[in-house]
Amino acid sequence: MPMNLTESRRQFLRQAGLGAAAAALAGPAAAATLAQPLSAAMQHDDKKKLGWAIVGLGKFATEQIMPNFKDCQHSKLVALVSGSPDKAKKLAREYGIEEKNLYNYQNFDTIRDNPAVDIVYIILPNALHAEYTVRAAQAGKHVLCEKPMATSEEDCQKMIDASKKAGKKLMIAYRCQYEPFNLNAIERIKKGELGKLKVITADHGRPVKPTEDKADTWRVVKKLAGGGSLMDIGIYSLNATRYLTGEEPVEITAQEHSDKSDPRFKEVEDTIVFTLRFPSGVLATCTSSYSYQEVKRGRAFGDKGWLDLDPLSDYNKHTMKIGTEEGKQEPQLKEGNQFAAEVDHMSECVMQNKTPRTPGEEGQRDVRYIMAIYEAAKKGKAVKV
Amino acid sequence: MPMNLTESRRQFLRQAGLGAAAAALAGPAAAATLAQPLSAAMQHDDKKKLGWAIVGLGKFATEQIMPNFKDCQHSKLVALVSGSPDKAKKLAREYGIEEKNLYNYQNFDTIRDNPAVDIVYIILPNALHAEYTVRAAQAGKHVLCEKPMATSEEDCQKMIDASKKAGKKLMIAYRCQYEPFNLNAIERIKKGELGKLKVITADHGRPVKPTEDKADTWRVVKKLAGGGSLMDIGIYSLNATRYLTGEEPVEITAQEHSDKSDPRFKEVEDTIVFTLRFPSGVLATCTSSYSYQEVKRGRAFGDKGWLDLDPLSDYNKHTMKIGTEEGKQEPQLKEGNQFAAEVDHMSECVMQNKTPRTPGEEGQRDVRYIMAIYEAAKKGKAVKV
Numbered sequence: 001m002p003m004n005l006t007e008s009r010r011q012f013l014r015q016a017g018l019g020a021a022a023a024a025l026a027g028p029a030a031a032a033t034l035a036q037p038l039s040a041a042m043q044h045d046d047k048k049k050l051g052w053a054i055v056g057l058g059k060f061a062t063e064q065i066m067p068n069f070k071d072c073q074h075s076k077l078v079a080l081v082s083g084s085p086d087k088a089k090k091l092a093r094e095y096g097i098e099e100k101n102l103y104n105y106q107n108f109d110t111i112r113d114n115p116a117v118d119i120v121y122i123i124l125p126n127a128l129h130a131e132y133t134v135r136a137a138q139a140g141k142h143v144l145c146e147k148p149m150a151t152s153e154e155d156c157q158k159m160i161d162a163s164k165k166a167g168k169k170l171m172i173a174y175r176c177q178y179e180p181f182n183l184n185a186i187e188r189i190k191k192g193e194l195g196k197l198k199v200i201t202a203d204h205g206r207p208v209k210p211t212e213d214k215a216d217t218w219r220v221v222k223k224l225a226g227g228g229s230l231m232d233i234g235i236y237s238l239n240a241t242r243y244l245t246g247e248e249p250v251e252i253t254a255q256e257h258s259d260k261s262d263p264r265f266k267e268v269e270d271t272i273v274f275t276l277r278f279p280s281g282v283l284a285t286c287t288s289s290y291s292y293q294e295v296k297r298g299r300a301f302g303d304k305g306w307l308d309l310d311p312l313s314d315y316n317k318h319t320m321k322i323g324t325e326e327g328k329q330e331p332q333l334k335e336g337n338q339f340a341a342e343v344d345h346m347s348e349c350v351m352q353n354k355t356p357r358t359p360g361e362e363g364q365r366d367v368r369y370i371m372a373i374y375e376a377a378k379k380g381k382a383v384k385v
Numbered sequence: 386m387p388m389n390l391t392e393s394r395r396q397f398l399r400q401a402g403l404g405a406a407a408a409a410l411a412g413p414a415a416a417a418t419l420a421q422p423l424s425a426a427m428q429h430d431d432k433k434k435l436g437w438a439i440v441g442l443g444k445f446a447t448e449q450i451m452p453n454f455k456d457c458q459h460s461k462l463v464a465l466v467s468g469s470p471d472k473a474k475k476l477a478r479e480y481g482i483e484e485k486n487l488y489n490y491q492n493f494d495t496i497r498d499n500p501a502v503d504i505v506y507i508i509l510p511n512a513l514h515a516e517y518t519v520r521a522a523q524a525g526k527h528v529l530c531e532k533p534m535a536t537s538e539e540d541c542q543k544m545i546d547a548s549k550k551a552g553k554k555l556m557i558a559y560r561c562q563y564e565p566f567n568l569n570a571i572e573r574i575k576k577g578e579l580g581k582l583k584v585i586t587a588d589h590g591r592p593v594k595p596t597e598d599k600a601d602t603w604r605v606v607k608k609l610a611g612g613g614s615l616m617d618i619g620i621y622s623l624n625a626t627r628y629l630t631g632e633e634p635v636e637i638t639a640q641e642h643s644d645k646s647d648p649r650f651k652e653v654e655d656t657i658v659f660t661l662r663f664p665s666g667v668l669a670t671c672t673s674s675y676s677y678q679e680v681k682r683g684r685a686f687g688d689k690g691w692l693d694l695d696p697l698s699d700y701n702k703h704t705m706k707i708g709t710e711e712g713k714q715e716p717q718l719k720e721g722n723q724f725a726a727e728v729d730h731m732s733e734c735v736m737q738n739k740t741p742r743t744p745g746e747e748g749q750r751d752v753r754y755i756m757a758i759y760e761a762a763k764k765g766k767a768v769k770v
Contacts, residue, residue: 196676198656198674199674201586201588201672203584205686207688251640251765253638253639253660253761253765253767255638255660255767256668257666257667271666271668272668273660273668273669273670274660275659281642281644282642283640283641283642283657283658283672285586285658285660285671286670287586287668287686291583291686291688292583292584292686292691293708293709295691295708299588301588301590301676301680302676303676303678304678306677325678376638380636380767381765381767382765382766
């Protein structure tokens with residue numbers, strides 16, 4: 001793993017999060033050694049932002065992720081990786097990115113020699129996540145990877161292993177877990193505002209338009225997407241059941257329907273519904289579809305009340321409604337920049353050598369459950385997970 | 386079957402709905418005979434309302450059904466059947482019911498000799514529906530029976546058979562199918578306002594309080610209720626999936642959870658979630674619980690939009706919301722008296738010799754699906770129905 005001085009300083013700064021305790025464990029000599037690089041790092045205080053490379057310049061990257069770096073405290077956009085040099089150059093000019101920091105998929109691995117890049121954000125079709133995460137880790141970079149993490153549990157494991165081997169962080173981009181309304185909902189449920197949690201319902205869907213929208217083309221190709229609506233949007237329903245309960249499911253049932261005469265659904269599923277059982281007894285029902293008009297909602301039912309998020313997983317304009325015996329209320333929460341929060345969380349984890357709140361293992365679990373959902377639908381039986 | 390003159394006239398009036406066609410088929414002589422009783426019946430024009438007996442004077446009967454007879458065009462309350470003579474007498478005075486028209490469960494069968502009673506409305510604990518429907522039919526009365534129709538499919542069949550044998554109508558009290566918001570939703574879906582229907586979701590629950598509310602005592606006793614929340618309130622979710630799609634399910638999955646340390650759930654289930662597949666490919670997810678605070682909602686998802694009813698199955702204050710690509714709207718529909726509409730529909734069916742919109746067979750289907758839901762939950766497999 002090549003590492004120049006700047007890189008080693010930055011690395012040290014990140015590990016400094018361990019602080020006095022680590023120093024104490026290592027003895028006075030180690031504590032003395034610790035002092036010096038920290039001072040050196042302080043010289044970079046004006047550059048507290050870590051450098052990010054975006055891999056894949058599709059609609060989501062260019063319209064959601066890149067513009068939101070402006071709100072980041074600890075992250076700055078410094079490199080782009082794309083198969084379209086013209087597009088990359090245009091965006092580089094727009095975002096003030098040096099042309100030497102533009103890569104394509106062939107020379108991507110040389111990013112290892114670029115100390116300006118600390119973290120690589122993979123925003124490629126699902127089936128490519130594994131390859132590029134592994135290559136990024138091997139190039140000595142930390143990785144934030146879009147969800148679904150990969151198209152098989154084995155690929156997820158390869159990604160986790162590669163990052164571990166490289167001593168680098170791996171985080172999966174579950175933006176809802178960095179979004180204020182969702183975080184507030186989790187907090188309220190934990191505090192018992194709904195009483196004992198009983199059921200979660202979540203519905204996610206959108207009309208996939210592979211012929212009209214270039215961003216959708218790969219989504220209906222199994223070898224790129226890995227699956228259909230469940231991989232793409234139903235995963236929000238699935239993940240929400242997990243972070244709202246704070247539990248892992250133990251048993252899954254499912255039913256699927258796709259109109260095979262619709263060319264969009266020759267390879268991937270359209271609509272799939274599933275139910276999950278959690279250890280505490282909480283049950284969940286979820287729906288996922290490529291045929292709905294935009295739907296992104298969820299509800300938690302407790303024995304003292306329910307809490308709605310609708311939308312639950314939009315880019316903005318979330319609403320929360322709560323119903324209890326006393327009536328209904330709509331808490332007025334402040335919308336937050338979930339993209340900036342997510343990206344900054346990763347930077348902070350790198351800086352402070354902490355495990356991200358949504359690490360590779362989190363992504364792997366969803367992929368495991370997704371596979372169980374497909375299996376339950378196919379076999380017509382409840383699948384234990 | 387004893388029948389005095391008044392009864393025979395009324396009977397004839399009901400059958401007169403067949404009108405000229407029946408007369409023509411029977412030949413001129415029959416047509417001539419037809420004319421006379423019709424004229425006789427006309428003398429009763431001021432009494433166009435059929436006479437109803439309520440069996441079971443619980444909370445639902447006394448607070449919802451009985452007060453709403455005032456809005457009926459074709460139905461009047463003339464008799465009560467109760468195990469509490471004092472309660473019956475008090476209510477009789479309140480509703481102007483003659484004391485000779487009060488029955489108990491022992492002398493119930495003598496109702497056959499009471500020509501004032503045309504239709505008997507069974508509002509007893511679920512497990513008693515079969516016995517009293519059969520006894521009412523054998524007493525020559527038409528029957529409206531609360532849902533769930535019975536606690537086994539076999540009992541449903543006995544009820545259907547008894548009514549057929551007696552030549553009497555049997556209807557199940559699916560009030561939502563007589564409720565304006567639901568009827569409007571069915572109409573909109575049929576007309577294609579949501580495009581091709583994809584998914585139905587429905588959630589129903591309420592906190593069962595057997596020790597605090599006398600009306601709930603029997604609901605947690607298996608031999609009276611037949612089951613838990615699914616029999617009582619989840620049936621609204623189930624039935625809604627059927628009337629909103631206009632289809633019968635073909636495959637069912639389910640998961641159940643009940644805290645067995647809660648004395649309420651020693652015999653019957655608390656929470657049960659289930660999914661249904663319909664022949665057109667529509668899928669449904671439903672939840673049912675005795676732990677929720679009052680929830681009675683449903684949504685239909687089509688490929689052009691969604692339609693919410695929340696509440697879907699309340700006694701009043703329904704709301705409808707529709708979301709399409711063009712935005713959201715909230716159609717302002719007129720609330721209607723679903724109880725009066727339901728009761729009058731039955732009277733009209735009797736008067737016009739028509740099959741009720743929700744006949745015994747409709748109730749039997751739900752009981753069949755309920756049993757399949759229990760089976761799917763128990764066996765952890767999709768059950769074909």
